[in-house]
Amino acid sequence: xxxxxxxxxxxxxxxxxxxxxxxxxxxxxxxxxxxxxxxxxxxxxxxxxxxxxxxxxxxxxxxxxxxxxxxxxxxxxxxxxxxxxxxxxxxxxxxxxxxxxxxxxxxxxxxxxxxxxxxxxxxxxxxxxxxxxxxxxxxxxxxxxxxxxxxxxxxxxxxxxxxxxxxxxxxxxxxxxxxxxxxxxxxxxxxxxxxxxxxxxxxxxxxxxxxxxxxxxxxxxxxxxx
Amino acid sequence: xxxxxxxxxxxxxxxxxxxxxxxxxxxxxxxxxxxxxxxxxxxxxxxxxxxxxxxxxxxxxxxxxxxxxxxxxxxxxxxxxxxxxxxxxxxxxxxxxxxxxxxxxxxxxxxxxxxxxxxxxxxxxxxxxxxxxxxxxxxxxxxxxxxxxxxxxxxxxxxxxxxxxxxxxxxxxxxxxxxxxxxxxxxxxxxxxxxxxxxxxxxxxxxxxxxxxxxxxxxxxxxxxxxxxx
Numbered sequence: 001x002x003x004x005x006x007x008x009x010x011x012x013x014x015x016x017x018x019x020x021x022x023x024x025x026x027x028x029x030x031x032x033x034x035x036x037x038x039x040x041x042x043x044x045x046x047x048x049x050x051x052x053x054x055x056x057x058x059x060x061x062x063x064x065x066x067x068x069x070x071x072x073x074x075x076x077x078x079x080x081x082x083x084x085x086x087x088x089x090x091x092x093x094x095x096x097x098x099x100x101x102x103x104x105x106x107x108x109x110x111x112x113x114x115x116x117x118x119x120x121x122x123x124x125x126x127x128x129x130x131x132x133x134x135x136x137x138x139x140x141x142x143x144x145x146x147x148x149x150x151x152x153x154x155x156x157x158x159x160x161x162x163x164x165x166x167x168x169x170x171x172x173x174x175x176x177x178x179x180x181x182x183x184x185x186x187x188x189x190x191x192x193x194x195x196x197x198x199x200x201x202x203x204x205x206x207x208x209x210x211x212x213x214x215x216x217x218x219x220x221x222x223x224x225x226x
Numbered sequence: 227x228x229x230x231x232x233x234x235x236x237x238x239x240x241x242x243x244x245x246x247x248x249x250x251x252x253x254x255x256x257x258x259x260x261x262x263x264x265x266x267x268x269x270x271x272x273x274x275x276x277x278x279x280x281x282x283x284x285x286x287x288x289x290x291x292x293x294x295x296x297x298x299x300x301x302x303x304x305x306x307x308x309x310x311x312x313x314x315x316x317x318x319x320x321x322x323x324x325x326x327x328x329x330x331x332x333x334x335x336x337x338x339x340x341x342x343x344x345x346x347x348x349x350x351x352x353x354x355x356x357x358x359x360x361x362x363x364x365x366x367x368x369x370x371x372x373x374x375x376x377x378x379x380x381x382x383x384x385x386x387x388x389x390x391x392x393x394x395x396x397x398x399x400x401x402x403x404x405x406x407x408x409x410x411x412x413x414x415x416x417x418x419x420x421x422x423x424x425x426x427x428x429x430x431x432x433x434x435x436x437x438x439x440x441x442x443x444x445x446x447x448x449x450x451x452x453x454x455x456x
Contacts, residue, residue, distance in 0.1 A: 149379070152375070152379065153376075156359055156372045156375060156376070157359070159363060159368055159372065160358075160359050160362040160363050160369075160372070161362040161363070161364070162358065162359075162362045166355065166358050166359060166362065169351065169354060169355045169358060170355040170358075170359070170376060172351070173348040173349075173351040173352045173355070173380070173387075174352070174379065174380065174383050174387070176348060176387050176390060176391065177383070177386040177387055177389070177390035180390040180391070180393065180394045181390055181393070184393075184394070204386070204389065204390065207386070208383070208386050211382060211383065211386070212379075212383065215378070215379050215382050215383075216379075219296075219375045219378060219379065222296050222371045222374070222375055223371065223372065223375055225371070
């Protein structure tokens with residue numbers, strides 16, 4: 001078991017180190033988050049709708065689009081010089097590689113999700129409500145479910161001629177529960193409602209993330225086999 | 227059963243299904259009594275739920291045979307999955323076109339986020355992705371595996387999609403909701419509905435077997451071409 005965790009850890013470390021050194025994906029995703037906040041501010045007429053009525057939905061859609069931008073490139077580094085073959089030939093089981101990739105993607109996406117939240121609070125003048133911990137938990141569980149599906153289907157789409165173009169078509173229908181429960185919970189929390197009211201949503205987000213992670217870990221080997 | 231046998235059986239079933247479909251249309255226009263509150267438009271009821279049932283059945287078969295394909299790696303399971311998925315798209319499209327037509331008159335709007343309508347729409351898109359990845363890989367075997375993965379993940383997450391859509395709808399109640407399926411469905415309507423479900427299932431079985439036989443023949447042709455080259 002400890003060997004397995006170390007194998008997962010090695011993949012996480014490799015990806016995060018590469019990301020820290022190049023800062024390619026994080027820079028693009030962070031810029032995307034801020035610029036989306038700017039565009040959404042101009043796209044909504046605040047004299048017609050109140051900011052807090054639409055902010056939760058915009059926050060989650062920004063995370064989804066930003067996630068596609070970054071997570072879609074999960075396997076780009078390995079695409080060069082057939083590095084993916086090297087990763088797959090390592091003694092680490094395929095599910096450990098998947099989990100490692102998903103965890104490093106999660107670190108990336110969760111950081112960006114927090115930035116998105118901050119950007120919208122700043123630009124839309126939102127209050128975080130009475131339970132910031134629950135907001136952060138909802139964003140974390142949503143990001144986890146997203147990276148589980150995103151990592152698996154990034155592997156699928158990078159094996160096709162269509163590349164990242166096909167990724168939204170694969171992922172969006174499956175993200176419906178995440179968006180519904182996530183935006184529902186965030187909207188209520190930002191409106192200052194008690195955590196008890198969104199406990200069901202948070203549980204569904206957690207269950208969704210767990211099933212998506214298990215499915216990804218179990219099916220990844222069929223995607224990358226030769 | 228040989229490929230030829232499956233093709234013959236498929237032709238017979240599809241022919242019977244088409245004849246049955248004509249019979250269902252005739253019954254729903256001239257035999258069944260008109261529903262009191264909705265009038266003539268309610269007759270679309272004898273096409274819409276049977277199409278929905280058939281598409282769910284077909285997508286279920288596609289997911290199941292996809293999982294079995296990844297497990298056993300028998301080409302025939304992939305033919306079955308692809309054939310069922312195509313059938314699901316056809317009947318799903320029928321469901322998605324008749325739904326809004328009926329909804330416009332019964333509910334006053336073309337589209338509502340009615341859970342079953344929403345679920346069919348999302349299933350339709352999941353299987354659109356299924357065919358897109360299948361057709362855009364260099365290596366056909368890779369496409370088969372990719373599409374099987376799409377079908378399996380989709381079927382695993384369907385319960386979540388359904389629950390979330392029901393929850394979402396509970397937040398946004400529709401002003402007028404007429405539930406077509408009441409337990410108090412009059413006898414002749416129920417008879418016709420069940421007949422129609424049977425006919426649609428038969429039609430799907432016929433299409434499925436024909437499509438499966440086509441894949442089998444393609445496979446045979448490739449084998450022969452390979453042998454001829456060798």
